[in-house]
Amino acid sequence: MTLLSPGEIEPVKADLDRTLAALDSMLLGRPGLHRLVLAGILARGHILLEGLPGLGKTALVTALAKILELDAKRIQFTPDLMPSDIVGSHILEARPDGSREMAFRPGPVFCNLLLADEINRASPKTQSALLETMQERSVTLMGVTRPLPDPFFVLASQNPIELEGTYPLPEAQTDRFLFRLHVGSPDAATLTAIISSRAQGKMPDPGFSLSKDALTRAFDTASRVVLPEAVAAWIGRLVAATHGAEHVKYGASPRAAIALAESARAFALLDGRPSVGFDDVRAVAIPVLNHRLVLDYRASLDGVASDDVAQRILDSVPVAE
Amino acid sequence: MRALASEGALEGGSAGCLAAAAAALSMRALPQLAAGLRVSPLCALALVPAAALAGALFALRRTPSRGACAALTEDATHAGGLLLVEGLPGADAWERPEPVAAEVPSRLRGLLLGLIPAIAALAAAFAVPASWFAEAAPSDPRPFPDITADIRNEIDEIREEETLEPETIEELAEELERIEAAANPAEPGAALDAAERLREKVAALLEMNSEAMKRVVKDPNALARMASDPEAADEFRKMLGDSCAGSCPNGEERPGCEGEDERQCDGAGSGSPERGRGDAEMSWTDPSEMDGARFEDGARELTPRDNAEEGKVGESISPEDPTAHGASSARSQAAIGGRSAGTSVNRTVAPRHRGTVKRFFETERKQQ
Numbered sequence A: 001m002t003l004l005s006p007g008e009i010e011p012v013k014a015d016l017d018r019t020l021a022a023l024d025s026m027l028l029g030r031p032g033l034h035r036l037v038l039a040g041i042l043a044r045g046h047i048l049l050e051g052l053p054g055l056g057k058t059a060l061v062t063a064l065a066k067i068l069e070l071d072a073k074r075i076q077f078t079p080d081l082m083p084s085d086i087v088g089s090h091i092l093e094a095r096p097d098g099s100r101e102m103a104f105r106p107g108p109v110f111c112n113l114l115l116a117d118e119i120n121r122a123s124p125k126t127q128s129a130l131l132e133t134m135q136e137r138s139v140t141l142m143g144v145t146r147p148l149p150d151p152f153f154v155l156a157s158q159n160p161i162e163l164e165g166t167y168p169l170p171e172a173q174t175d176r177f178l179f180r181l182h183v184g185s186p187d188a189a190t191l192t193a194i195i196s197s198r199a200q201g202k203m204p205d206p207g208f209s210l211s212k213d214a215l216t217r218a219f220d221t222a223s224r225v226v227l228p229e230a231v232a233a234w235i236g237r238l239v240a241a242t243h244g245a246e247h248v249k250y251g252a253s254p255r256a257a258i259a260l261a262e263s264a265r266a267f268a269l270l271d272g273r274p275s276v277g278f279d280d281v282r283a284v285a286i287p288v289l290n291h292r293l294v295l296d297y298r299a300s301l302d303g304v305a306s307d308d309v310a311q312r313i314l315d316s317v318p319v320a321e
Numbered sequence B: 001m002r003a004l005a006s007e008g009a010l011e012g013g014s015a016g017c018l019a020a021a022a023a024a025l026s027m028r029a030l031p032q033l034a035a036g037l038r039v040s041p042l043c044a045l046a047l048v049p050a051a052a053l054a055g056a057l058f059a060l061r062r063t064p065s066r067g068a069c070a071a072l073t074e075d076a077t078h079a080g081g082l083l084l085v086e087g088l089p090g091a092d093a094w095e096r097p098e099p100v101a102a103e104v105p106s107r108l109r110g111l112l113l114g115l116i117p118a119i120a121a122l123a124a125a126f127a128v129p130a131s132w133f134a135e136a137a138p139s140d141p142r143p144f145p146d147i148t149a150d151i152r153n154e155i156d157e158i159r160e161e162e163t164l165e166p167e168t169i170e171e172l173a174e175e176l177e178r179i180e181a182a183a184n185p186a187e188p189g190a191a192l193d194a195a196e197r198l199r200e201k202v203a204a205l206l207e208m209n210s211e212a213m214k215r216v217v218k219d220p221n222a223l224a225r226m227a228s229d230p231e232a233a234d235e236f237r238k239m240l241g242d243s244c245a246g247s248c249p250n251g252e253e254r255p256g257c258e259g260e261d262e263r264q265c266d267g268a269g270s271g272s273p274e275r276g277r278g279d280a281e282m283s284w285t286d287p288s289e290m291d292g293a294r295f296e297d298g299a300r301e302l303t304p305r306d307n308a309e310e311g312k313v314g315e316s317i318s319p320e321d322p323t324a325h326g327a328s329s330a331r332s333q334a335a336i337g338g339r340s341a342g343t344s345v346n347r348t349v350a351p352r353h354r355g356t357v358k359r360f361f362e363t364e365r366k367q368q
Helices: A005-025 A031-042 A059-069 A085-088 A123-134 A187-195 A212-223 A231-239 A254-270 A280-287 A297-302 A306-316 B002-029 B031-037 B042-061 B066-077 B107-128 B130-138 B145-163 B166-182 B188-218 B221-229 B230-242 B326-335 B351-367
Strands: A046-051 A073-078 A088-094 A100-106 A113-117 A138-141 A144-148 A152-159 A177-183 A247-252 B315-318 B345-348
Touching: A005 A031, A005 A059, A005 A212, A005 A254, A031 A059, A031 A177, A031 A212, A031 A254, A031 A280, A046 A059, A059 A073, A059 A113, A059 A152, A085 A088, A085 A123, A088 A138, A100 A144, A113 A254, A123 A138, A123 A152, A177 A254, A177 A280, A212 A254, A231 A254, A231 A280, A231 A306, A231 B066, A231 B326, A254 A280, A280 A306, B002 B042, B002 B107, B002 B130, B002 B166, B066 B315, B145 B166, B145 B188
Parallel strands: A046 A152, A046 A177, A073 A113, A113 A152
Antiparallel strands: A088 A100, A138 A144, B315 B345
16 A cells, blocks of 8 residues: 555645635535535545525536536436436337337436435435436346446435425435535625625636546545545444444444545545545544434434434544544 | 553552442451451551552553554644554655644543542441441350350259259260360350250250150059059159149149149130140130031022022013024923913023022112
């Protein structure tokens, strides 16, 4: 194992810094959220954006698609959406020679960046259509498995307050999201800046785009960031501590440990470092764990949220045994 | 290291104080325990430094590993993992920040606070008045000379009665002398035990004599035998006189000694709360007697197998069941014993329905 040299990291970091700057210029007042989203992209993870309507969840994904020069598609999830509307279907097609055959028409999932807007409005059957695409990055139809374009990300949004006509995501699906990020309301200064500089709220042109090659190089670099043994051990203890913790019915899965490690690597790369520190893990721990902890009834009685439980676990597990 | 040792010593010291308090209390509450161990309760204080030393040594053995120290330093420095990858190739190309000593949370304050109640418990163990234990302790055994005096008196009594062989009596006396000679003031327990055993032995012999005497008194053949031997008869009469002397258990004078012994008290002494001896003969008195015990008059309840006419308490008459056909109807006709079928059905009311029928008619009468 060799540490990345400064010469290898600096150009990647410069690209990532420009990407972040472009994002910050397009969407005002959310540098922390943008940093986490980019870390999630670098970790090749799917991201669930949770927030009230009008807070810019869709705008964030659109801006990201513009900057990353990726093939982005959007699916508006509705209760009558069918799995075939997402993954595609076979249709009977007439050939020039007069013969007919079932031809596959790929669905919108065949893209690099899929915006699943209001994902919890679709029925569980349709939500389940995303399970294979998110985990295996492939689609299997009529016995044929088709790989999705690389890279492939799902950035889903959901409204946490509208329960009428919604279907909460099953644990199997939420576990496939690397992060669940809360999109909060901007402060007054940000709102003032938005309405004074944006006609009709339109986003400005990013003025920068990250090529696919640069993104691939960033992926490679992120995977070479060293995870020290002590940090890895702490991640293991953190995830193990979620089992049996107060207010927790079911703890985090091994996938959570992997997600913690990968996203911490990405965060270290965003900082231009060749190794992961404890602070990197702290920065991503709550978005990684908050949707993976199944809380018990006492949590709802005590008014304890999963973020609080994750923070408590983070504070209680020492970095060294 | 020093902090770790101090924390361990404090932990051990607290535990030692509590252990010493428990040991001192035990030794003060149970003096025989202290006597057996041949130690003073003050010796329990030695547990405190011993436990403190053991705690310090144990704490030093728990010194964190080098990796743990590096992790703590890395976390304190916020070096982004660079301090943890020092040995890896390419690490020299990166500028590492100056390590900052990690702040290990000290438990000294908490341990010191924990030591206070432990010391208080130890002080209390020695400060408790001895009278508290004296009340709880079992009563002291009787003094050795008193026991031996009692035994000597009992042996003299047996000797005067001449109911045992002289050799046996002498053996008892010699054994008593041996016990007295072997008694060691430093270890009174053994002498006391031996004296108690001898006293039980003598008491058992006295009891056996008493039982044998009673059997002789009650045996009519023995009386006859005594009658043929004037000398023995005189002796026996004398014994009878002795056994009849005294009073009844309720304090009244015995009416006489002719006949049987304990029954002399039956008439005059009846009504006494004294229930007599445990091995007294069984006596059958009214109302339960051996011959012709009395029983309460009663009648057996009739069962369905008994005569139906005797058990019949009434008849119910009802219109014919229109749903009854065939065999069941024939059985019904047979049951009513030749009455005109088709007009009414009479059913026998079983004795077990007596209460229900009675209540039914009483209710009907009340309603009318």
